[in-house]
Amino acid sequence: MRRLLSILLTCLLLAAAALPLTAYAAPTQELTFALNNVPDGIDPGITNNSFASPFLFNCFEGLVTTSTADGSLIPGNAESWTISDDGLTYTFTLREGLKWSDGSPLTSQDYLYAYKRVLTPETGAQYLNLLTDYIVGAQEYYEDAAAVDGLGIKAPDDRTLILTLKSPAPFYLSVLTMWTFFPVNQATIEANGDQWTNKPETYITNGPFRISENLLGERVVLEKNPEYYDADSVKLEKVTFRYILDLSTALMAYEAGDIDGTRGFPTSEFQRIRANVPGLVIKPSYGTTYYDINNAKAPYDNPLVRKALNLAVDRTAIIEEVIQTPATPAYGLNAPGYVVDGEDFVDGRPTFGMGPTADVEGARAALAEAGYPNGEGFPTMHLSYYTNDTVKKVVEALAAMFTENLGITVEISNEDWAVYYANVIAGNYDVGAMGWSADYLHPMTFLPLLATGDPNNVVGYSNPEYDALVEKARSINDPKEAMEVMRQAENIATAEYPLLYMYYGSQSMLMSPKVAGYYLDYSGNVLLKTAEVTE
Amino acid sequence: MRGYVLRRLAMMLVTLLMITALTFLLMHVVPGGPFTREKQIPAEVLAALERKYNLDDPLWKQYADYLGGLLRFDLGPSFKYTGKSVNDFLTAGFPYSAKLGMYTLVFVLLASIPMGIVAALRSGRWADMVLMAAATLGVTIPSFVIATFLLYLFAFRLGWAPTFGVDKWQGYILPIITLGGYSISFLARLMRSSLLEVMGQDYIRTARSKGISEVRVIVRHALRNALIPVVTVLGPTVANLLTGSFVIEKIFAIPGIGNHFVNSVTQRDYTTIMGMTVFYAAFLISMVFVVDLFYCLIDPRIQFDT
Numbered sequence: 001m002r003r004l005l006s007i008l009l010t011c012l013l014l015a016a017a018a019l020p021l022t023a024y025a026a027p028t029q030e031l032t033f034a035l036n037n038v039p040d041g042i043d044p045g046i047t048n049n050s051f052a053s054p055f056l057f058n059c060f061e062g063l064v065t066t067s068t069a070d071g072s073l074i075p076g077n078a079e080s081w082t083i084s085d086d087g088l089t090y091t092f093t094l095r096e097g098l099k100w101s102d103g104s105p106l107t108s109q110d111y112l113y114a115y116k117r118v119l120t121p122e123t124g125a126q127y128l129n130l131l132t133d134y135i136v137g138a139q140e141y142y143e144d145a146a147a148v149d150g151l152g153i154k155a156p157d158d159r160t161l162i163l164t165l166k167s168p169a170p171f172y173l174s175v176l177t178m179w180t181f182f183p184v185n186q187a188t189i190e191a192n193g194d195q196w197t198n199k200p201e202t203y204i205t206n207g208p209f210r211i212s213e214n215l216l217g218e219r220v221v222l223e224k225n226p227e228y229y230d231a232d233s234v235k236l237e238k239v240t241f242r243y244i245l246d247l248s249t250a251l252m253a254y255e256a257g258d259i260d261g262t263r264g265f266p267t268s269e270f271q272r273i274r275a276n277v278p279g280l281v282i283k284p285s286y287g288t289t290y291y292d293i294n295n296a297k298a299p300y301d302n303p304l305v306r307k308a309l310n311l312a313v314d315r316t317a318i319i320e321e322v323i324q325t326p327a328t329p330a331y332g333l334n335a336p337g338y339v340v341d342g343e344d345f346v347d348g349r350p351t352f353g354m355g356p357t358a359d360v361e362g363a364r365a366a367l368a369e370a371g372y373p374n375g376e377g378f379p380t381m382h383l384s385y386y387t388n389d390t391v392k393k394v395v396e397a398l399a400a401m402f403t404e405n406l407g408i409t410v411e412i413s414n415e416d417w418a419v420y421y422a423n424v425i426a427g428n429y430d431v432g433a434m435g436w437s438a439d440y441l442h443p444m445t446f447l448p449l450l451a452t453g454d455p456n457n458v459v460g461y462s463n464p465e466y467d468a469l470v471e472k473a474r475s476i477n478d479p480k481e482a483m484e485v486m487r488q489a490e491n492i493a494t495a496e497y498p499l500l501y502m503y504y505g506s507q508s509m510l511m512s513p514k515v516a517g518y519y520l521d522y523s524g525n526v527l528l529k530t531a532e533v534t535e
Numbered sequence: 536m537r538g539y540v541l542r543r544l545a546m547m548l549v550t551l552l553m554i555t556a557l558t559f560l561l562m563h564v565v566p567g568g569p570f571t572r573e574k575q576i577p578a579e580v581l582a583a584l585e586r587k588y589n590l591d592d593p594l595w596k597q598y599a600d601y602l603g604g605l606l607r608f609d610l611g612p613s614f615k616y617t618g619k620s621v622n623d624f625l626t627a628g629f630p631y632s633a634k635l636g637m638y639t640l641v642f643v644l645l646a647s648i649p650m651g652i653v654a655a656l657r658s659g660r661w662a663d664m665v666l667m668a669a670a671t672l673g674v675t676i677p678s679f680v681i682a683t684f685l686l687y688l689f690a691f692r693l694g695w696a697p698t699f700g701v702d703k704w705q706g707y708i709l710p711i712i713t714l715g716g717y718s719i720s721f722l723a724r725l726m727r728s729s730l731l732e733v734m735g736q737d738y739i740r741t742a743r744s745k746g747i748s749e750v751r752v753i754v755r756h757a758l759r760n761a762l763i764p765v766v767t768v769l770g771p772t773v774a775n776l777l778t779g780s781f782v783i784e785k786i787f788a789i790p791g792i793g794n795h796f797v798n799s800v801t802q803r804d805y806t807t808i809m810g811m812t813v814f815y816a817a818f819l820i821s822m823v824f825v826v827d828l829f830y831c832l833i834d835p836r837i838q839f840d841t
Binding site: 038040041043046047048121122123124125126128129132142193194195196197198215216217218242243244245246248249250252253255256258259416417418419421422423425455456458 | 577699
């Protein structure tokens with residue numbers, strides 16, 4: 001009897017122990033996420049296309065990387081680095097035992113190969129400047145591969161990579177988070193040429209994931225890369241990136257529960273989503289929406305005219321009534337987001353008369369001072385934009401504000417991006433829609449836009465004082481000191497209103513609340529390394 | 536007959552050649568190039584890319600090279616998507632577009648011809664009114680409106696069809712209805728008017744006066760002739776259905792080739808613009824040719840001069 005009892009008891013205990021195990025089934029670590037744009041390629045050395053980022057940032061990793069916890073810069077393939085006192089030499093030490101997704105060892109030679117490949121004209125690397133602008137001898141090597149001795153990229157042993165810069169650039173570590181600086185596998189590229197990105201078996205990666213299926217224009221499936229050094233942190237076994245190009249369809253699929261997330265949705269639905277749809281993720285973007293003003297063309301060469309335009313805009317109305325997505329008014333080129341010792345670059349920045357709403361009197365006074373009282377005699381303004389639904393609405397609102405607040409005549413014109421951009425570059429415009437989204441988290445991604453001779457300075461603004469300060473800031477090692485100089489530079493420019501400042505926007509996407517651990521960064525990159533399905 | 540076929544084939548080639556030449560020229564005249572991106576790329580990179588894709592050659596040489604490739608059925612590399620060729624786009628996307636197009640074609644034929652016949656035979660009565668009202672709606676409502684409405688009602692609200700893609704067979708239902716809507720309406724109206732016209736002809740009266748049954752009159756005598764205009768428009772219809780629709784493939788997230796027709800133009804992806812144009816043109820011309828061959832089967836009055 002006692003024996004029977006003990007057996008029963010044991011069974012009961014076992015059953016009790018087993019109970020929580022059976023009741024709790026671990027969720028399958030699989031995710032389906034909709035992308036709404038097909039990238040122009042997924043070769044990290046070549047593309048500058050932001051639509052490639054879901055693949056590049058999740059399949060590769062560079063020397064330094066972005067923390068999925070708070071977006072800070074953390075060691076990646078490099079476990080540590082030292083920067084020489086003069087700020088010119090960066091010495092990286094790679095982690096021990098790094099491997100490619102095919103199991104072959106990854107060494108500093110792979111980094112050297114990748115960077116030389118970017119510096120080879122035949123590669124057609126679109127972010128070439130991220131190397132040639134900073135690294136010693138990079139431009140010379142690009143022009144003539146025989147100049148390899150002078151190239152400031154060296155790999156003295158398998159775990160050491162040394163980069164030598166032309167002048168100190170304290171922000172260069174953030175530049176290195178860009179995919180242009182990811183290593184690529186020499187063997188697969190030499191065997192497959194530019195087809196290496198097409199097939200899962202030839203797309204050798206070194207990051208948290210690798211590609212297991214790649215169906216052009218339909219879906220790309222990622223699987224966990226078991227060779228990744230930090231594979232233990234990677235929870236997702238499978239990520240399906242499904243192309244749903246129509247934003248309404250993507251939203252419908254999300255709301256129906258057919259997908260776990262979508263990168264985009266119709267912005268016209270934003271208010272409804274914020275109120276009723278769970279899973280909305282919003283992040284201020286490190287980017288600025290502005291309008292180019294043709295500084296080289298009369299009457300826009302007069303700073304007073306540009307001031308009048310800037311003062312005539314009701315930014316709050318545009319944000320709340322037109323774009324209807326989270327944004328803050330812009331009073332300068334730099335977006336908030338760059339912080340030194342707890343102080344944001346834009347903290348305490350003068351606004352030069354610009355405000356959240358229009359200052360009609362101030363605007364009219366500036367226009368009168370420029371010789372156009374009540375807009376009389378002001379030539380018809382050609383306000384141009386590229387085909388885009390949101391931009392169209394903003395342009396219409398802007399035109400109404402200029403007409404009403406300044407008394408000038410505005411003519412709106414629209415072209416598709418390729419034609420529009422060509423016209424802007426050629427200076428065939430008065431005022432045109434534009435914007436800049438940062439490549440890396442540092443004001444130096446913005447400031448060159450107004451520097452004399454910079455290829456991206458399409459407004460024709462030129463001020464030697466500004467140029468000198470930007471140049472000076474490049475070589476200041478102390479971040480605090482550099483920030484002061486960059487602020488001075490920006491203020492000099494803003495005082496002359498080279499651009500029509502509009503707003504700092506935001507990135508938003510939808511991700512099911514059952515998914516945790518992912519990170520949406522300021523550029524809209526979705527980092528899935530530590531993402532997991534929790535229920 | 537053989538002479539006719541050979542002559543037609545030669546004409547088709549000339550037509551194609553003219554289409555390629557015109558497209559090639561127009562495409563290069565439009566401002567903006569294939570490497571205009573979100574951000575400006577350095578001038579030296581642009582030069583390197585143009586060298587890579589032989590865009591620095593004189594235009595006539597580029598065209599000659601393109602024709603040379605065409606002879607080998609090589610449509611060239613995409614300028615936009617690194618590592619992909621236009622042939623890749625076609626082999627990946629055309630099966631989706633063609634499959635959807637075939638199903639739609641069957642649906643269109645099964646629906647439109649009976650609709651047209653019933654409407655013609657019941658001309659002026661309520662069945663005719665209802666069918667023709669529906670057909671008018673089908674022609675006038677844009678497909679993206681129909682698509683959005685169907686998707687919202689049947690996929691989202693009722694859950695009878697998936698919200699995107701054709702991974703399951705149910706995924707085909709809504710795209711078929713949307714894609715076929717216009718053709719059904721158009722063909723039904725054509726069938727109706729054509730049959731009505733034929734029914735008023737002398738030889739039909741003659742047939743009836745001979746005492747032949749009404750069914751036989753319609754099926755044997757009237758339909759055969761009434762179908763000729765329908766067969767005529769069937770050629771272009773088949774080409775249109777099978778080569779995909781930008782709007783429908785986008786809304787239903789079907790990875791067909793319809794997308795490339797529009798995007799290649801906005802992106803100035805020269806080879807893809809050419810490839811899509813040549814593909815569609817060749818398809819269309821061939822279908823028109825096939826239709827012409829069919830004429831002799833259904834209409835004894837048409838004969839090929841030899």
